[in-house]
Amino acid sequence: NDAKYKSEELAYCYYMLGCTSRSFAAVIRELEPELRDVVMIFYLVLRALDTVEDDMTLQPNFKVSLLREFHHKLKLKEWSFDGSGPNEKDRIVLVHFNSILSIYHSLKPKYQDIIRDITEKMGNGMADYVLDEDFNMNGVATVKDYDLYCHYVAGLVGEGLSKLMVEANFADISLTQDGFAKSESMGLFLQKTNIIRDYEEDLRDGRSFWPKEVWSKYTDSLSSFREDKSPESEKKGLECINELVLNALHHVKDCLTYLSLVSDPSCFNFCAIPQVMAIATLALVHNNPKVLRQNVKIRKGTTCNLILKSRTFPGVVQIFRSYVRDIHHNSSVSDPNYLKIGIICGEIEQFC
Numbered sequence: 001n002d003a004k005y006k007s008e009e010l011a012y013c014y015y016m017l018g019c020t021s022r023s024f025a026a027v028i029r030e031l032e033p034e035l036r037d038v039v040m041i042f043y044l045v046l047r048a049l050d051t052v053e054d055d056m057t058l059q060p061n062f063k064v065s066l067l068r069e070f071h072h073k074l075k076l077k078e079w080s081f082d083g084s085g086p087n088e089k090d091r092i093v094l095v096h097f098n099s100i101l102s103i104y105h106s107l108k109p110k111y112q113d114i115i116r117d118i119t120e121k122m123g124n125g126m127a128d129y130v131l132d133e134d135f136n137m138n139g140v141a142t143v144k145d146y147d148l149y150c151h152y153v154a155g156l157v158g159e160g161l162s163k164l165m166v167e168a169n170f171a172d173i174s175l176t177q178d179g180f181a182k183s184e185s186m187g188l189f190l191q192k193t194n195i196i197r198d199y200e201e202d203l204r205d206g207r208s209f210w211p212k213e214v215w216s217k218y219t220d221s222l223s224s225f226r227e228d229k230s231p232e233s234e235k236k237g238l239e240c241i242n243e244l245v246l247n248a249l250h251h252v253k254d255c256l257t258y259l260s261l262v263s264d265p266s267c268f269n270f271c272a273i274p275q276v277m278a279i280a281t282l283a284l285v286h287n288n289p290k291v292l293r294q295n296v297k298i299r300k301g302t303t304c305n306l307i308l309k310s311r312t313f314p315g316v317v318q319i320f321r322s323y324v325r326d327i328h329h330n331s332s333v334s335d336p337n338y339l340k341i342g343i344i345c346g347e348i349e350q351f352c
């Protein structure tokens with residue numbers, strides 16, 4: 001019967017959520033019922049889009065049209081895609097997209113519209129970068145491009161989540177009345193932290209997202225930090241990392257303000273946990289030469305402590321204050337951005 005069929009599809013969607021991201025899947029499962037399925041579907045649709053964008057085995061022109069028309073697939077009753085490369089880790093969400101569609105169509109129309117609108121904007125933004133040859137090899141050109149790319153892949157997620165939470169009455173309406181500036185910062189803080197951390201891994205995949213306007217101050221070729229093991233090259237690499245850390249820190253005040261406006265406890269957790277993981281990761285990558293050679297990750301034990309401590313807003317503020325102090329104290333006097341890092345850390349500590 002229909003109810004049984006839907007619950008099997010729902011269970012399969014949660015199974016796919018678990019495949020794409022174990023630790024975050026647990027956080028989504030703790031959301032209030034009104035938003036749990038909505039956010040889970042939103043997350044899976046974004047994962048599907050990300051899997052298409054990440055797939056370097058797809059013909060560029062085919063990839064561009066699939067990204068630009070992906071939001072139309074959400075209007076279909078049935079659609080799936082089995083053409084992803086064999087190594088695409090989340091290809092399951094495209095192969096079994098029918099399960100996502102069946103739950104998507106059971107959501108309230110308002111929620112469906114928000115998800116489809118973000119999917120359209122994100123798909124078109126991603127498509128704009130696919131054909132940009134320079135982007136693949138030299139990262140984004142300017143810091144402005146860096147912010148625009150992060151807007152498409154992460155800032156828009158913040159806009160969508162803010163609309164969903166306000167629609168469900170779980171967050172203050174002001175989150176949708178500032179032009180989504182704070183929502184944007186939430187996404188950009190996460191994405192910029194990942195981009196700094198993933199330097200070596202992305203180079204291995206033959207691409208980088210570090211803005212040339214920054215790295216070209218420290219080297220003639222982005223991959224030199226990885227290839228040239230000399231102390232001079234390492235020092236330049238660290239100064240480049242630290243400038244990107246400085247750039248990311250400018251989003252922190254907005255992120256803390258955003259979190260103070262999320263009233264529902266389960267939504268607060270959902271929003272706070274990725275943020276505290278990000279500030280811990282940012283402190284880890286700051287002035288850390290290992291970033292140039294491998295993919296550094298915060299320790300499992302640290303993650304558990306962060307999750308426990310981030311259940312309340314004061315707990316989150318304390319976590320941010322402590323890591324921002326670490327960044328401030330670990331900054332080298334010889335670093336060209338030493339003063340700017342001191343200023344932004346001081347401002348954040350004031351703000352806390």
Ligand SMILES: CC(C)(C)CN1C(=O)[C@@H](CC(=O)N[C@@H](CC(=O)O)C(=O)O)O[C@H](c2cccc3ccccc23)c2cc(Cl)ccc21
Nearest residue numbers: 021022023024043153154157158186187190191270271274
């Ligand atoms: C690119 C990204 C940062 C937006 C990805 N993104 C996130 O990073 C996840 C966390 C995540 O997936 N962590 C992975 C680790 C990892 O993949 O690096 C895990 O397994 O724990 O969180 C974000 C996310 C959560 C809560 C509030 C947000 C507000 C604005 C923007 C994004 C927000 C996310 C929410 C949704 Cl609905 C969809 C995607 C995301």
